Amino acid sequence: MQTKKILNAGEDAVDEMLDGILLAHGDVLRASDGSHRAIISRDGPRDGKVGLVIGGGSGHEPTFVGFVGKGLADAAAIGNVFASPPPDPALACVQEVNGGAGVLFMYGNYAGDVMNFDMAAEMAAMEDIEVRTVLTTDDVASAPPDRKDTRRGVAGNFFIFKAAGAAADEMMTLDEVERVARHANARTYTMGVALSPCSLPQTRRWNFGLGPDEMEIGMGIHGEPGIERGPLKPADAIVDEMMDRIFDEMQAARGDRVAVLVNGLGATPLMELYIMNRRVQARLQEAGIESHATWVGNYCTSLEMAGASVTAMHLDDELTRLIDRPCHCAMFRVV
Amino acid sequence: MAVTSADLIRAFGAIADRMTAERDALCALDGEIGDGDHGIGMALGFGAVREALDGLDGGASPTDVLNTAARSFLSSVGASTGPLYATALMRAAAAVKGKDGLEDADAAAIVAAMAEGIAHRGKAEIGQKTMLDAWGPAAEAAKSATGSFAQVLAAAAEAAHRGAEGTAGMQASMGRAARLGERSLGHRDPGAVSAAMIVGVLAETLG
The missing domain is CATH 3.40.50.10440 (Dihydroxyacetone kinase; domain 1)
Structure with missing residues (x-):
């Protein structure tokens, strides 16, 4: 079909x-x-x-x-x-x-x-x-x-x-x-999650399979398989998995600043992206990291894939000035 | 002479037909370990090659045919297959430069030049689960084969087919599928599968 x-x-x-x-x-x-x-x-x-x-x-x-x-x-x-x-x-x-x-x-x-x-x-x-x-x-x-x-x-x-x-x-x-x-x-650190596949305009067939109750953490923006497939979890639990990985890599100290992008992959509504952002900001606050600027929306999509990604850019004075320009x-x- | 420019043009037309017929199957194969678009690029690229060759004048040499194919494939496809096949075809064009038609010995020269071009541009080696795992064995088989243009290509096609089948047992260490690690095992590499199809069509049409 x-x-x-x-x-x-x-x-x-x-x-x-x-x-x-x-x-x-x-x-x-x-x-x-x-x-x-x-x-x-x-x-x-x-x-x-x-x-x-x-x-x-x-x-x-x-x-x-x-x-x-x-x-x-x-x-x-x-x-x-x-x-x-x-x-x-x-x-x-x-x-x-x-x-x-x-x-x-x-x-x-x-x-x-x-x-x-x-x-x-x-x-x-x-x-x-x-x-x-x-x-x-x-x-x-x-x-x-x-x-x-x-x-x-x-x-x-x-x-x-x-x-x-x-x-x-x-x-x-x-x-x-x-x-x-x-x-x-x-x-700059990004973690993504996919909930449903996308299809190319020329074939109009799903380019990978994902079960009705499944999500895949780490899937690429062309549907490249990610690192872990499992049952769909609540928004806060998904964001926690993503933020844990980002924090691990970023090694930010209390008082540091980040810019945040909560990005939709195409088919996920803004409602869900803002629900994710709520948890992203809570985790940053808990870690004592200042959220300098936040963007929420479709900035890097994958056709009609459902899913989202969270990106944090670990700012310094120069990057802050450049992002604000x-x-x-x-x-x-x-x- | 064994093969003329007109024969080469007919062979590219047959490759275009085959890629169009296999487009969705190649995409499905690519969807298992890649981004699911391999068949689209191959069908698009060889379709553009056929169109460009249609516009070529009658006096074109085999080198002209191969260079025209290279340019049209590259500018219509991009992706990774564009530079790889464009480089391969340009190397093949250089390998038969100055000839009005191709002799039996040129079969091996062309297949070997294609394999070298792909290895050079992709910086790949045999065993990394790429199209080179079909083109590499094809080149080796062609170089050691004896007989007519058709017999050499038949040996190359057989080796390319076996090479492509063999990629199922390889763990990718090059290209997009390399990020999958062990999860790439059990799936044939779509680039190797389409490569085996190309060599197969060449053997069928230039025989």
Whole structure:
């Protein structure tokens, strides 16, 4: 049986979505002449500013395209659903946002993305544009701490891109923006839970099975199996499992500050996300950790998957300033 | 000469047909240990290859055909299969550069070049539960086989098939499934399965 979706043809989903996004947010975004899968900020690229290019597969909206705009990313390279973009749109993004100060690629740590963006970076180097890369690896569940660099990038992208985008907006050098991006990534921790699967527009079949009373802790945002499958628990118990892991990794002291993202994967209502946030904030308070800023909503989705993730970014003075800095994107604003 | 550019173009068309037919089965296989989209990328990529080759003029060399296939596959797919097959096809194109048609000995050269391209781009080794576990054995079998273009490819196809089946007993240490550890055991690698299909179609159509 096929899943129900509001589509024309499944294979047109990504391009038709981009058409709709550009029609809604034409004041902020435009498509590159070089590639219709390269979405450029109207007010991002500037002379002397490091260009920030993000990107990845579609199906995670508002990630990545929604975070393009002044003060955050200058461009996003858009792939097919759950598939890395090829090198062409990534190269078009580089050409569009190069302000002479170099370009930083930031994207989640997935083999396909690495190969395609690396090829784009090699092509850019042939045009004498310096491109560096910082991979996001915030998914605590995807590998143990001793193999932290092999972890996946998930919803924590939101904070990591924000910090790097603000650093570029402050006109920091490429060295500095890269340093900030690595620092932000190292201090960002995400744990997810999935309650039901998602289905790709082209197949309209569930891409994994999960029993009616089951949940899976640590599942990836493409339905990659997680670390523990078990019976569905009450919200507070789910959040406790997530926060225990995050606290273990973060090693925050009493009086430290965090920024919090309670993120929906697509089909979980805000009601449930706020119920989760209630417990997240209680656990932070109990641990004596200050919650500096909180976002609750769909920031990094997995099509119609039900489930959520909690991200904590362990702030210091610099990251606090960068997270607080105003930005104006199609689907996200800080004023 | 054993194989012409027109034969190669027909073979790519047959690969496109096979990938379209197997699309959902490959996605289901990928759903067990990956993100469930492998069949989509393969069908899309070889569909784009067929379209690009349709537009190629009659004087195209085998190298032109393979390079055109590489470029169209890459720019339509992305993902991990895009760079891997694009690199493989570009290596194959380089291996037969300057030839108007292919001789029997080129069968092994092409399969070996594809395997080397995939290993180079993916930084993978045999035994890590990837498409290289089909392409690697295929290259070895092709290099030690003797006989006609078709006989060499038949040996490669047989080895690729066995290699793909063998991935069920491997624990993934490369690519997305590597994060599963032991949970990847018992499942065939979808990239190896589709690779065996490709070599199989080549053997059937270039015979």
